[in-house]
Amino acid sequence: MTKWKDSEKEIIKAIVKYDGKAKSLAEVLNKSKLLEKRGIGIVQEGEKNMIFLKNSMYDDDSETKGLGYVAELLSLIDTLVKQKYLVMIPFCTEDTLVIGAEESRWHTLNHISVNKNEFICVDDHYENWLDAEGQQLYWPYVFTEKELPIGNTFNMAFSVSQELKELVKHKFRSEEERRFRKQQLLTWISIGVTAFIGIAGLIIAIIGIYMR
Numbered sequence: 001m002t003k004w005k006d007s008e009k010e011i012i013k014a015i016v017k018y019d020g021k022a023k024s025l026a027e028v029l030n031k032s033k034l035l036e037k038r039g040i041g042i043v044q045e046g047e048k049n050m051i052f053l054k055n056s057m058y059d060d061d062s063e064t065k066g067l068g069y070v071a072e073l074l075s076l077i078d079t080l081v082k083q084k085y086l087v088m089i090p091f092c093t094e095d096t097l098v099i100g101a102e103e104s105r106w107h108t109l110n111h112i113s114v115n116k117n118e119f120i121c122v123d124d125h126y127e128n129w130l131d132a133e134g135q136q137l138y139w140p141y142v143f144t145e146k147e148l149p150i151g152n153t154f155n156m157a158f159s160v161s162q163e164l165k166e167l168v169k170h171k172f173r174s175e176e177e178r179r180f181r182k183q184q185l186l187t188w189i190s191i192g193v194t195a196f197i198g199i200a201g202l203i204i205a206i207i208g209i210y211m212r
Contacts, residue, residue, distance in 0.1 A: 002083070004172050007069070008076050010034065015086070016168045019160040025077065026096035026154040035100030040066050041129065041138060042099040042154070043112070045122045049148045052100075052120070052129045052138035067141060070148075077153055085164040092157035099154055 004012065014032035015025070022028045029035050035042065039054030053066040080086035097112050098104035098120065107113040110123040117132040129138035145151070167173075 002079075005072075007072060009172055011073060011076055012080070012164065012172075013168055015080075015158075016160055016165055019158075019165075023092075023094040023157060024096065024155050025158060026099045027094060029099050029154070030096065030102065036102070038066065038069060039138075040069060040100050041114075041120075042070065042150075043097065043120060043122060044150060044154075047145055048122070048124075048127075049143045049145060049150050050122065050127055051141040051143070051148075053141065054138050055136060058139060063139065063141075074150065074153065080164070085161050085167075087159040087161070088153070089157040089159065090152065093152060093155045094157070095155055 011034060014028055014034055018028045018031055022031055039057035041052035043050040043052070051067060051070055053063055058066050077086065081088060096104075097106070098114055101114045103116065104112055104114045104120075107119065110121060110126075112120040112122065114120055114129070118137060119130050119132075121128045121130070127140040127142050128136060129140065131137050
């Protein structure tokens with residue numbers, strides 16, 4: 001039985017919520033704003049996987065927290081696929097430029113316009129996320145696909161199993177746990193009823209003695 005962490009539960013809930021409403025996991029992440037509220041952006045360009053961390057939220061001491069969340073996200077998706085909770089559909093893809101931004105589009109050859117007044121440079125050795133005045137908004141972390149394997153994970157279409165939907169519906173209690181809790185509840189009810197009948201019988205007997 002898998003014990004899910006709170007951060008994993010949050011991701012799973014978002015995947016289930018947007019099943020059938022989002023074309024890819026990238027769209028799930030953008031609609032739910034799971035990355036955006038954590039100040040994280042992901043851009044894949046060529047052989048590079050770029051992770052951006054908002055500099056107002058991260059420093060040298062906390063950068064591992066942001067990068068760790070991305071690693072946890074990838075690991076969770078892999079686990080969900082292996083446990084058949086999630087089915088990826090590789091021949092249906094949706095290309096999302098920036099994961100973790102409400103709006104993004106190509107502005108020039110090496111620049112992506114983000115949220116209308118911000119820009120991401122993806123040019124080699126000049127990777128950056130800037131505001132309209134050219135001030136840095138995010139720290140860039142650049143990885144090769146070998147260093148941080150992402151592939152087409154975020155841009156593939158997906159399907160959620162009924163089992164995962166049931167798991168979310170029942171607050172991440174497995175079928176065995178739900179069965180055990182139900183049996184436990186029935187046991188306590190049975191004990192309570194038996195005790196009540198016993199006490200009631202005793203009271204009736206005592207009343208009978210006094211009424212003689």
